[in-house]
Amino acid sequence: MSAHADTHAHDDHGHHHKETFVTKYIFSQDHKMIAKQYLITGTIMGVIGVIMSLMFRMQIAWPEEPNVIFEALLGKWAPDGVMDADIYLALVTIHGTIMVFFVLTAGLSGTFSNLLIPLQIGARDMASGFLNMISYWLFFLSSVIMVISLFVEAGPAAAGWTIYPPLSALPMAQGGSGMGMTLWLVSMAIFIASSLLGSLNYIVTVLNLRTKGMSMTRLPLTIWAFFITAVIGVISFPVLLSAALLLIMDRSFGTSFFLSDIFIQGEVLHYQGGSPVLFEHLFWFLGHPEVYIVILPAMGLVSEIMASNSRKPIFGYRAMIASILAIAFLSTIVWGHHMFVSGMNPFLGSVFTFTTLLIAIPSAVKAFNWITTIWKGNLQMNPAMLFSIGFVSTFITGGLTGIILGDSALDINVHDTYFVVAHFHLVMGISALYGMFAGIYHWYPKMFGKMLNKNLGYIHFWVTAVCAYGVFFPMHFIGMAGLPRRYYTNSNFPLFDDLANVNVIITIFALVGGAVQIVYLYNFFASIFFGKKAVQNPWRSTTLEWTAPVEHMHGNWPGEIPHVHRWAYDYSKPGHDDDFVPQNIPLKDGEEELQH
């Protein structure tokens, strides 16, 4: 299965290639450059998304108070510095869209699948460098369109990131459902095309281009995670595309897929026979797997980083793969737990409760395996390791409340409250972001040939960690008190007046947590130019990417591609001098390869 690498071993792939600025930095087909392009685009989108969240957090804490920041950034949407209710919903919507798709899907998966798949399986590049380039540029195009949509006259899309029709389908229902929503849909359609091209490439590369000796059971868990993520993406993203296309038809060509019996602004619309519930099914058929598309790559990165920094093999390698597979399978049959109170048949709700709570089992296995991995380790507290430990912590805290939300009877009362916001931000927002940060700190030397400053990394981690809990932990409680999400202000409900001070505390944590990301951004960009030069294998890891030279080159390895003789987790193996044995080192005489 793994001998295909030889066909790629022709040496004219070496660094004598003539490259222009354009082919090297812009229309590059090299997976390492494409990974960096994904990362930097994702970072820029992330900055936009986070600034949006800080703005609406300020509005929630100090409702309808004038704010110079609003005046400066929102312009006509903040007359006299007071945020408008329409733009509040738009900020919430675009924040969700950007963070879920542009940062945590493309920024995370796009960066690390591209960087690590060829390097860790021992391939010269992706199966199709050209498709890979197209994939990035489609992502770039969709990002540009999404940003442009912020500036349309009637306002950007504002129906929530789930864009449920009829709100998203009828321009008369809200300003953002006009041109803003059209651009949103176009941007997402292009994004999905990009994501599918990327995913197909990852799948084919992992299946076909593994180097000699790299059997599937010797793959690092990162690759398993990226591989399964790509499979979920290929299964579920097309369904969102179809939902988006049908919504475009309803909006622009008068069809009635999702609309029926509507009376709005004094007139009856012609739509008949459609159902918004159908849209919800189609949306969540992607929407739920999507959260695993976000979290699985982070899990893969964390598994790898934890093993390397614990100087111990990952505990339960096979169980880790099995739980990834189980999560992937279950993730496609739980979407209905977003719809317990949608009007769907209650019996269907029972089925989805059952499948949803099952997901807790593989998730628990993973959490316990990570904890066991650091048990009796020799923990190297690099910033990447801190973010990995932080990942496990927030994943547990956020995941546990899933037991409540996945339980249809309990969901009745906390559905669409801040309890949900707290849950998913911890379990897939903050956790995935931690996974991404961990990956950046760990593979920065591989990406840029420079080291990040670790002290700034420590400041970044600890302030972020405290603020993340400070923001999202109290949020559970205001959710349990019944406070609905997506409210421009709560001042119309005296019932919630006693929660106002909680909202102020949350916003202050959010502002500090947002501000400390400047430290990270400084570290990231300054280190590209002024960072200390990296050594080839700074973390003393076993995987193949650290056998490649620090200087990037087409084809990754100057000579022959290394062959693989062992699994990726021979850390502190008895009988060896070093506390790690790279995968390309042959087994000693009489040494047994542990078959886990």
Place this chain on the structure above:
Amino acid sequence: MTALLTIIVLVFILIAIWQMVKIFDLAQAKGGNDIPGVATDKDNTLNGYLMMGFLAFIYVITIVCCVKWGDLPLMSNSASAHGPTIDNLMVISMALIFFVQTVTQFLLHYFAFKYKGEKGKQALFFADNNKLEAIWTIIPVIVLAGLIIYGLNTWINIMGVDESDDPLVVELYAQQFNWKARYAGADNTLGKANVRLIDIDRANILGLDESDPNAQDDVITTELHLPVGKPVLFKMRSQDVLHSAYMPHFRAQMNCVPGMITQFGFTPTVTTSDMRQTPEMVEKVQNINKIRVENSKKLIAKGEEALESYEFDYVLICNKICGKSHYNMQMKIVVETQEEYDAWIKEQKEFKNSLIN
């Protein structure tokens, strides 16, 4: 001007970071053969202790949140017959969550502290243990099986509507951005309706079929009154976009979907006036009024009107994003005795008498 100031502040922040980096690096320069950017034993020790500090932080924030906000009446003061079963399940789930959270966070952070790296220390080569993995697969299976059975039982009990109870049928009608309630009248059968029949000029605002005999005695109101102890079956309708009828005190929620009728039933058990007198509610309302007095002072200082003092009422809240004024789409709910309810409903106009000819 603001932009310029912002840029100056940003530049200062960046310079400050740069200076901090230099100080840190100088302070640590003695190490000699350490690889730059890689954790040293000193880093491991410091961060190990910080891990324990962080564990303490998690515990403290948990305790503070529970003490300060854990007893919000919505958790305990349910006002419907099925409410206590949901609250019980919630309490059991919460207890389980807090237990698992406390233990696993302890293990994670304590191990991170205990096994912080030192040069020359050997990690244990421990790659697999089928027994351990079986244990932490089987225990969640058992616990979740219990939760699933309990949860599904509760769910089926709540969602199953028993028509033999002869419930009071009430329509909840949602539109951007208010609610209407429609009572079925003496025949307890709602008249046929469709948004295509809406005739604003004739004040047929919910699109009732004027020729349907069942519609004649229907009563349309802007407040929701419910007799205590009587099962109610809500039929939800929306005329424009998705809304969600959320009645937190009754542990009830259902989306209102244009083009279809959804339903949810419950039995209110506590009248509004009784709820106002429960000690928890008295305390909550006092607290809220204290806050409102403080806020009023600020408003008066600005030359605005003071806030009205708050008196508790049940509310129906829109809980599905529905447009600009989503944040203020509410209807007052009054739970009262049967006699009070009868008196109130008698005062309302029947549909046939409310039309403008």
